[in-house]
Amino acid sequence: MTQTVTTGPELSASFMGEAIRPQDAEYDAARAVYNGSIDRRPALVLRPHGAADVIDAVAYAREAGLTLSVRCGGHGIAGTSVAEGGVLIDLSAMKGVHLEPERGVAVTQGGTLWGEYDRETTLMGMATPGGRVTTTGVGGFTLGGGYGWLSPVHGLTCDNLVGADVVTADGRFLHVSEDEHPELLWALRGAGANFGVVTAYELRLHKIEPELLAGMVIVPNTEESGDVVRGYRAIVEQADERLVTALATVLAPPEDFVPKELVGKPMLAVVMCWVGDPAEGTEAMRPLRDMLAGGLDLVQPMPYTALQAMLDGFAPRGWLNYHRGQHLNGLPDEVIEPYLAVGRDIGSPMTQGIVFRHAGAVGRVAEDATAAGNRNAPYMAHPIACWATPEEGAHEMQWVESFSRAFEPALSGGTYLNFEPGTTSADVRAGFGDDKLRRLVALKDEWDPTNVFRSNHNIAPTGGKDPADSRA
Structure with a gap:
């Protein structure tokens, strides 16, 4: 209505x-x-x-x-x-970024985008785990958890949130930290959109090399590609966590570096980055690059800002989108061939089937330490359907459903709400689990009992009805 x-x-x-x-x-x-x-x-x-x-x-x-x-x-x-x-x-007019290297933090306003944030912090050789597309907002990304390329080494973005300025539902202006309203800080770290408008974030900074060894190796997605995925799994599950990786099924783009005969053909990309000295990265990446020998090897030294912009071309503003974010217990053999088969049915040139490798620092944070959860999941399945015209919608939506079915044997039952289109109470429960949801409802009763902040993956207060459920 x-x-x-x-x-x-x-x-x-x-x-x-x-x-x-x-x-x-x-x-x-x-x-x-x-x-x-x-x-x-x-x-x-x-x-x-x-x-x-x-x-x-x-x-x-x-x-x-x-x-x-x-x-x-x-x-x-x-x-x-x-x-x-x-x-x-x-919040787009509020973009200030102030660096406090003596404290090891950056203070940024609520409308800052990750590309803008990274541009400032890398001036001092520092970064915070952040969005993998530069036009993503720092705010929503952080408040929902925040998986970035640096996360296996430095944790989720919300793990690096050390303080925030918040406008509450009743109009109070608060500073929130471990010492001031610590329970509210716990909630901001993963469920923050439900509790106020964050006007400024204090984010922990980490030293980063002037250049990182990063990029991807692309091979055709064929009937034989299952061996590539199995080889990838064997390597990354034994590798140093500083070797950050992902798999992606895509259509080869019409770029100068792509041979003309491959443009538009189904491909399998192995994305990789060494978070450390590029010289060490050369040896760390050797098993993967040797296994992929003969493919299109685009791995090279690059600034962190270039790594962060690597997927920007797949996120055109205004195209139609449908995504999922599903936590996986592993990458078992029974999902590999179905995953690759769905990748060979991609229709739009902007659609991708990504499987992120997580673990590392993400899993070392206790499950109950933040509202963000599902920390023990070693992989995340992230189908991104992105298409230009309404006529393509039926195929693209079905493609996401087929992708999700391919991973059913590996699903943990948990979802990452920043990537989820559904906003019902069932969706919210899948994002947080029962124990955290009870704690979050108690906090909602305290900070927003009339559900002023309800246009989100809503945590309804006691006695309140989730607005998404009323639309279902």
Whole structure:
């Protein structure tokens, strides 16, 4: 049911940001997210310039009785960052990044994108595990957990969240840390969109080499490719955690480095990065590169910012998208051939079938230490269907379902909500599990008992109904 702004409260005269309404020329651009499948029309888009503006925006939505949504980068596949007929808080004007090397942290505002964050931190030879596409927002990524290329070595992004400035549902401005409201910090580390608008993040920094040995080796996806995946599994499960890897089924792109006879053909890519001295990486990667000899070897020294941008070409703004994020107990033989077969049925040139290798530092954090969970899963299956026209949708949606079925023997039952399109209570339970969900509901009762922050993978307060369930 579409909400409308009727006679009621006025936006505070102290609000210094932009207010964009449906009749304004910039409205369509202001309401858009990356997933072109999402076409929602908020009643009002508010673009704050600072935390005080955010307080005004939250107060207005609460007093007007309108659904409130918050957008950082707008990459969330479920499209929860824009609510139909509600108030959209667009944080894109809040992009400051301040480095505090003596503390080993960077303080960044809520609208910063990962490419912008990385550009600043690498000036000092430092980085935080972050999004694998540069246009991803720091905010939503961090609050949902955050798996990045550096995660097997330095943990999830939320593991590196040491403090935050938060505007709560009742309009309070709080600093949250291990010493101040530590239980709320626990919730922000994986379920944070449910508890407030984070206007600034304090993220731990890690030293990083000026260049990393990284890239991918691409081979044809044929009936014989199962041996490649089995060989990959044998190598990476015994390797140093600094060898960060993933598998990807793709169609060979029309790039200069791709032989013309391979363009558009199904391929299997092994993505790899050595998080350390590139000289050490040469030896660490040798088993993989030797096994893939004869393939298109694109591994080379590159700045961390280039690694972070490596998949940007597969994330065009405005294309239609459908993804999943499913934790795997392993990579058993029975999933390998079905995975490759689905990869040979890719239709769109932007669609990918990714299997990330995790473990390492992700699994060394205790399961109950953060709201983000499923830490013992060594792999994640991440089908990314991305297509240009509505006519392609039926095939692409079915492709994701086929991909998910291929991995059924390995599924842990847990999901990574940042990659999940579903927002029902069942989806939320799969993301957190029963024990954490009970703890999160208790915190929701304390910090947001009227469910002001509900346009998300919602944790409904006691007695409240998940809005997604009412739409099911």
